Amino acid sequence: xxxNLIPAxxxxxxxxxxxxxARAESLMDPGSARELVGPxxxxxxxxxxxxxxxxxFDDGCIVLKGTIGGEPAVVAALEGGxxxxxxxxxxxxxxxxxxxxxxxxxxxxxxxxxxxxxxTGGVRLQEANLGLAAIAEVMASMRALREYAPVITVTAGTxxxxxxxxxxxxxxxxxxxxxxxxxxxxxPEVIEQESGTEEFDSSxxxxxxxxxxxxxxVGMGVADELCLxxxxxxxxxxxxxxxxxxxxxxxxxxxxxxxxxxxxLNVTEQIDPLVLREAWNHERYSSGKGGSR
Amino acid sequence: xxAQPGVRGKAWFQALTGKDSPMDGDPGSVLAADAKLGDxxxxxxxxxxxxxxxxPCARHGEAGLEEAYALARRIREAMDIDTEAVKRPIxxxxxxxxxxxxxxxxxxxxxxxxxxxxxxYASARMAGHPxxxxxxxxxxxxxxxxxxxxxxxxxxxDDRDVVIHAMHEEAAARITxxxxxxxxxxxxxxxxxxxxVQDYAKLGxxxxxxxxxxxxxxxVATVAQVQKELVDAIADARAGATDLRNRLESAGALATRKxxxxxxxxxxKQWSTA
Numbered sequence: 192x193x194x195n196l197i198p199a200x201x202x203x204x205x206x207x208x209x210x211x212x213a214r215a216e217s218l219m220d221p222g223s224a225r226e227l228v229g230p231x232x233x234x235x236x237x238x239x240x241x242x243x244x245x246x247x248f249d250d251g252c253i254v255l256k257g258t259i260g261g262e263p264a265v266v267a268a269l270e271g272g273x274x275x276x277x278x279x280x281x282x283x284x285x286x287x288x289x290x291x292x293x294x295x296x297x298x299x300x301x302x303x304x305x306x307x308x309x310x311t312g313g314v315r316l317q318e319a320n321l322g323l324a325a326i327a328e329v330m331a332s333m334r335a336l337r338e339y340a341p342v343i344t345v346t347a348g349t350x351x352x353x354x355x356x357x358x359x360x361x362x363x364x365x366x367x368x369x370x371x372x373x374x375x376x377x378x379p380e381v382i383e384q385e386s387g388t389e390e391f392d393s394s395x396x397x398x399x400x401x402x403x404x405x406x407x408x409v410g411m412g413v414a415d416e417l418c419l420x421x422x423x424x425x426x427x428x429x430x431x432x433x434x435x436x437x438x439x440x441x442x443x444x445x446x447x448x449x450x451x452x453x454x455x456l457n458v459t460e461q462i463d464p465l466v467l468r469e470a471w472n473h474e475r476y477s478s479g480k481g482g483s484r
Numbered sequence: 485x486x487a488q489p490g491v492r493g494k495a496w497f498q499a500l501t502g503k504d505s506p507m508d509g510d511p512g513s514v515l516a517a518d519a520k521l522g523d524x525x526x527x528x529x530x531x532x533x534x535x536x537x538x539x540p541c542a543r544h545g546e547a548g549l550e551e552a553y554a555l556a557r558r559i560r561e562a563m564d565i566d567t568e569a570v571k572r573p574i575x576x577x578x579x580x581x582x583x584x585x586x587x588x589x590x591x592x593x594x595x596x597x598x599x600x601x602x603x604x605y606a607s608a609r610m611a612g613h614p615x616x617x618x619x620x621x622x623x624x625x626x627x628x629x630x631x632x633x634x635x636x637x638x639x640x641x642d643d644r645d646v647v648i649h650a651m652h653e654e655a656a657a658r659i660t661x662x663x664x665x666x667x668x669x670x671x672x673x674x675x676x677x678x679x680x681v682q683d684y685a686k687l688g689x690x691x692x693x694x695x696x697x698x699x700x701x702x703x704v705a706t707v708a709q710v711q712k713e714l715v716d717a718i719a720d721a722r723a724g725a726t727d728l729r730n731r732l733e734s735a736g737a738l739a740t741r742k743x744x745x746x747x748x749x750x751x752x753k754q755w756s757t758a
Contacts, residue, residue, distance in 0.1 A: 225758040227751050234747045241674055256758040284744035288751045316660050319650040321676040324689050327633035331728045334606040355629050361599025376595040377585050385585035402591050413593045443603040450553040458538050462591045
């Protein structure tokens with residue numbers, strides 16, 4: 192069969208269709224990955240069974256230690272298929288510990304990058320306050336590692352990255368997205384519930400992706416790489432970010448440029464995402480400073 | 485629950501700083517001031533309701549785009565001033581409804597704005613500023629992550645109007661397919677789901693729970709009491725680490741976060757042989 196006749200988007204090896212564990216493995220050098228606190232260690236949520244919900248032995252967070260492009264790295268992946276990738280006590284502890292140990296090694300001379308695969312609705316409401324606390328701790332751990340090594344967030348889809356974990360994404364050194372991915376603090380359904388359909392019609396899928404979608408987030412400069420849903424392409428983007436090391440300034444430290452952008456928005460009506468993309472992108476290139484790079 | 489988030493926060497900001505207006509160039513919803521605390525000067529920050537806010541979904545004490553960047557700006561300003569000096573304490577007075585739930589906010593990447601404020605608080609803590617969160621009212625969800633949860637010591641008033649939670653009851657009930665009554669009942673059985681601050685205190689995340697008489701209306705005596713608690717928390721923060729390990733080492737954490745601590749201990753053990 193002549194494979195040249197088959198378009199690239201058909202021939203691609205989908206990343207989105209993989210489980211969190213397979214996603215994480217696909218990003219690391221072959222044979223280098225070892226899972227830490229895996230399902231056979233059986234550390235599960237104590238709070239879910241109390242509410243009649245089946246827990247999982249990995250609590251929906253898979254941590255692999257290994258190398259990427261020969262460099263030490265740790266990957267922590269949230270399984271969107273378990274409780275919508277939500278953060279609970281155990282999954283949060285696994286992610287923040289992985290980041291803390293990467294920081295410890297980096298401090299001791301073995302620079303260790305972290306890659307977070309975020310498919311999550313944010314806090315696991317069945318573990319409410321411990322989920323929120325876990326997110327605060329993940330954020331603190333990310334901020335600490337960033338002194339030494341990059342923290343790379345990948346959000347590929349289809350759950351998206353929402354709620355408190357969107358702040359974690361905001362703290363990363365680099366964000367990699369696909370067109371299918373969405374990134375935002377409040378999901379469209381939550382805004383509709385809190386502020387009404389006239390504020391946000393969550394059934395309007397085109398509007399949702401125009402605002403939260405990967406193409407828009409990269410286009411407006413708040414994320415870094417837009418990839419096809421392809422394992423090879425995403426792995427190459429992750430490797431490129433690991434090799435790039437720390438950005439000169441992290442995006443979440445760029446207060447004045449963003450404060451001025453917010454101040455200059457016309458907010459008398461809803462903001463057209465395309466107009467905002469052009470305005471922010473234009474500033475990004477004309478100032479020569481870039482988003483984060 | 486008190487009628488309006490931010491009202492009590494504003495009362496305590498005024499009582500502790502003697503000021504009640506924003507700094508030049510800041511939105512009306514963010515109060516920031518340096519004021520005497522013990523024998524030094526501390527920077528106080530608070531989000532308050534602003535019915536005239538530019539963003540319609542951020543008029544009732546929510547953490548929105550302008551609020552987040554104003555906080556980040558004022559924290560980083562204090563850090564810049566103190567680069568070569570004693571790091572001043574930063575006190576986040578927390579009475580914040582939630583993050584702002586609006587389409588404008590999402591379009592302009594409120595996730596990044598909120599991260600910028602949290603980054604500033606965490607950066608200040610790591611630079612050696614004692615960062616104290618004083619929860620006098622509501623501390624909800626993304627609002628708390630934006631404003632206060634990166635503090636190295638958290639103090640909270642012990643009364644019925646103080647609510648620390650991931651989501652307000654009505655929304656949490658809808659999303660978890662329960663009734664509000666069912667959720668309240670569950671809160672009594674499942675500690676992290678409780679809306680009661682005394683239950684929250686059992687999680688080991690708080691430095692101290694403060695019993696303050698008539699906490700809606702600060703008096704000379706209660707202000708002195710809260711100032712003393714702040715001074716003690718600052719001294720404790722200065723004597724400790726600049727990370728959040730105290731939240732894992734507390735007696736409350738050892739009792740209620742056993743599973744998370746077990747995961748942490750096992751990963752530490754496995755890490756070096758991986």
